[in-house]
Amino acid sequence: MRRQLGILCCCLALLLLPAARGSPARRAAADATCKNLPLDLVFIIDSSRSVRTEEFEKVKIFLSKMIDTLDVGERATRVAVMNYASTVKVEFPLRTYFDKASMKEAISHIEPLSAGTMTGLAIQTAMDEVFTEEMGTRPANFNIPKVVIIVTDGRPQDQVQDVAASAQAAGIEIYAVGVDRADMQSLRMMASEPLDEHVFYVETYGVIEKLTSKFRETFCAVNMCTLGTHDCEQVCVSSGGSYVCDCYEGYTLNPDKRTCSAVDMCAPGRHECDQVCVSNNGSYSCECYEGYTLNPDKKTCSAMDMCAPGKHDCGQVCLSNDGSYSCDCYEGYTLNADRKTCSAVDMCAPGRHDCEQVCVRDDLFYTCDCYQGYTLNPDKKTCSRTDVCAPGMHECEHVCVHNDGSYTCDCYEGFTLNPDEKTCSRATTSSLVTTEETCKCEAIAALQDSVTSHLEALSTKLDEVSQKLQAYQERQQVV
Numbered sequence: 001m002r003r004q005l006g007i008l009c010c011c012l013a014l015l016l017l018p019a020a021r022g023s024p025a026r027r028a029a030a031d032a033t034c035k036n037l038p039l040d041l042v043f044i045i046d047s048s049r050s051v052r053t054e055e056f057e058k059v060k061i062f063l064s065k066m067i068d069t070l071d072v073g074e075r076a077t078r079v080a081v082m083n084y085a086s087t088v089k090v091e092f093p094l095r096t097y098f099d100k101a102s103m104k105e106a107i108s109h110i111e112p113l114s115a116g117t118m119t120g121l122a123i124q125t126a127m128d129e130v131f132t133e134e135m136g137t138r139p140a141n142f143n144i145p146k147v148v149i150i151v152t153d154g155r156p157q158d159q160v161q162d163v164a165a166s167a168q169a170a171g172i173e174i175y176a177v178g179v180d181r182a183d184m185q186s187l188r189m190m191a192s193e194p195l196d197e198h199v200f201y202v203e204t205y206g207v208i209e210k211l212t213s214k215f216r217e218t219f220c221a222v223n224m225c226t227l228g229t230h231d232c233e234q235v236c237v238s239s240g241g242s243y244v245c246d247c248y249e250g251y252t253l254n255p256d257k258r259t260c261s262a263v264d265m266c267a268p269g270r271h272e273c274d275q276v277c278v279s280n281n282g283s284y285s286c287e288c289y290e291g292y293t294l295n296p297d298k299k300t301c302s303a304m305d306m307c308a309p310g311k312h313d314c315g316q317v318c319l320s321n322d323g324s325y326s327c328d329c330y331e332g333y334t335l336n337a338d339r340k341t342c343s344a345v346d347m348c349a350p351g352r353h354d355c356e357q358v359c360v361r362d363d364l365f366y367t368c369d370c371y372q373g374y375t376l377n378p379d380k381k382t383c384s385r386t387d388v389c390a391p392g393m394h395e396c397e398h399v400c401v402h403n404d405g406s407y408t409c410d411c412y413e414g415f416t417l418n419p420d421e422k423t424c425s426r427a428t429t430s431s432l433v434t435t436e437e438t439c440k441c442e443a444i445a446a447l448q449d450s451v452t453s454h455l456e457a458l459s460t461k462l463d464e465v466s467q468k469l470q471a472y473q474e475r476q477q478v479v
Contacts, residue, residue, distance in 0.1 A: 037219060038237070039077045039147050040094055040137050041070070042130055044122050046152035047112035048085040050181065051205075056112045058205040059151055064104045065209055066149075069216040074098040075237065075246070078138075080130050081107060084122035086115035086157075090129060095136025119156035119190065120163040123148070123174075127167055146172045149215070150190065151208075155183040164190040174198065175215075179205055233259040250282025274300040291324050315341040332364030356382040373406055379474070387463055391456055397423040399452060412445050 043066075045059050063081065070077045078094040081103075091110050097103045131137045131146055138144045148167070164174060176187040178201045191198040197218070202208050225236035225243050232245035247253050247260035254261055264270070265284035266277035273286035288294050288301035295302055305311065306325035307318035314327035329335050329342035336343055345352065347366040348359035355368035370376050370383035377384055387393065388407040389400035396409035411417050411424035418425055 037077075037145065038071070038075070039145050039219065040080075040131070041077055041147045041149070042080045042082060042094070042126055044082045044084060044119075044126060044148060044150045045110075046085070046117060046119070046150075046154065047083050047110075047114065048117045048154060049114045050117070050154050051112060053112065055153075055179075055205040058208060060107050060110060062151070062208045062212065063107050065212045066215060067100050067103050067107075069212055070100075070219070072098065072100050072103065075235070078136055079103055080136070081110070082122060082126060082130065083110055083113060084118060084125075085113035086118055087113060088118070088122050088125040089113065090125070093130055093135040116157050117152065117154045118158050119150065119152060119186070120158040120160040122150075123160065123163045123167055123190065127170060127172070131170070131172065140171075146170075147175070148172055149175045149177060151177045151179065152187075153179040153182050153205075156186050156190075160186060161189040168192055175200070177202070177208070177211060179203075179208060231258050248282070272299045291322075313340055354381050373404070377470070384466075384470070387459060389456075390459060390463060395422045412448050414445060 043063055045063070047056055047059075051059070067079060070079065072079060078098070080094045080096075081091040083089045083091050092103075092106050097106065126148060129135065133139060137146065167174060174190055174192045175198050176191040178184060178187045178199070180203060182201065184199075184201065187199050187201070188195050200211055200214065202211065225232075230236045230243050230245070232243070234248050234251065235246040237244050237246050245253060245258050250263055250265060251260040252263045253259075262282045264279060265282065266273075266279040271277040271284050271286070273284070275289050275292065276287040278285050278287055286294060286299050286301075291304055291306060292301040293304050294300075303322055305320060307314075307320045312318045312325050312327075314325070316330050316333065317328040319326050319328055327335060327340050332345050332347065333342040334345050335341075344364060346361065347353060347364065348355075348361045353359045353366050353368075355366070357371050357374065358369040360367045360369050368376060368381050373386050373388060374383040375386045376382075389396075389402055394400040394407050394409070396407070398412050398415060399410040401408045401410055409417060409422050414427055415424040416427045417423075
């Protein structure tokens, strides 16, 4: 019915232009207003072994001239080409090309399959693999006619009647073109009704081009969009002697079916942005949150390395944290109030060291020391009292006297301490000393020397015992 309306509209257009035949200007005007309806058109061409190479080249020329007669485009007629013999090959589906030059270039490279003639398989493949929305067929609510033109020169080697009936029940209109040895009965079984309008025959491939004018008339309709009488704001689509309005990509048709409004491309579900969608007059672009950068796919985002050189202002250490960062300091330094720069820590401040007596700061480290009269233990932290009167520790000539970590010197009886506070000199008296008393003094002095020597030896042994005891205690602590 749609095709018949198209022919009627085209004929009415010619009747309204009685001088069209004699006037080139009027004929050109008629051609301008007579464009084919939008179609989803599939050519199925036979390349079995019965089709010679030069004949197959003429079929390709026929396809190219047919494309020249069509109003090709994404919103106009879409074209697919299938090549079949014993197998079927989809040369290109409806979604591939939307310009004539690309289609004709692809057709020029088609090679024959040179085998049997499985026409039924070809029709079934068209239904299963070409007339799908994934392959470029427009949705049913668009009311775009689905048309197949089969070109063959032989008899099908499979059953075509049932497959063709299924295709027609699915809304596919089938035209059958027979050449030379083609079986007319098979052509009629696969073609749509009325058969006299859907079955064509030519004697040779050499004259197949004559059919282009017939198909042009068949697919012709008055293009109401070129008459200047429509009121579409953006796009006018001619449809069987009438027209409908459409909008550019990124716009949607308003309820008045004439005007268009920009689509909110950033509405949920409309965009593919990972983080931020920026609407831009019917299109959109993607952006990222602070601390993230847009990936090469222009959709997804990745966290920036905020600690890369030049990205941060930390004085010493930068810690990356999911798109942001914080500053830290090396050991021995502390973060200043600005949270960026660092200052050296006073390692000898209370609570920062484990020295028992004296902490000595050394740049970023420290060592322990002891007060006078004490010595640092092997643990390098604690201190023990020093025996300042041990042999070799003092400078007293006669007697060393402990005095709370220090010492003073004294002399044996009969001697007096010299001004240097270390050495002794024999005391002189004005009274006469008897030989016996002198001997007694010398005996006492010798006894004192002996006692002092024994005391010093005993003190040395006590120190050794103390150090061994302390070492034993330390080993027990380790265990």
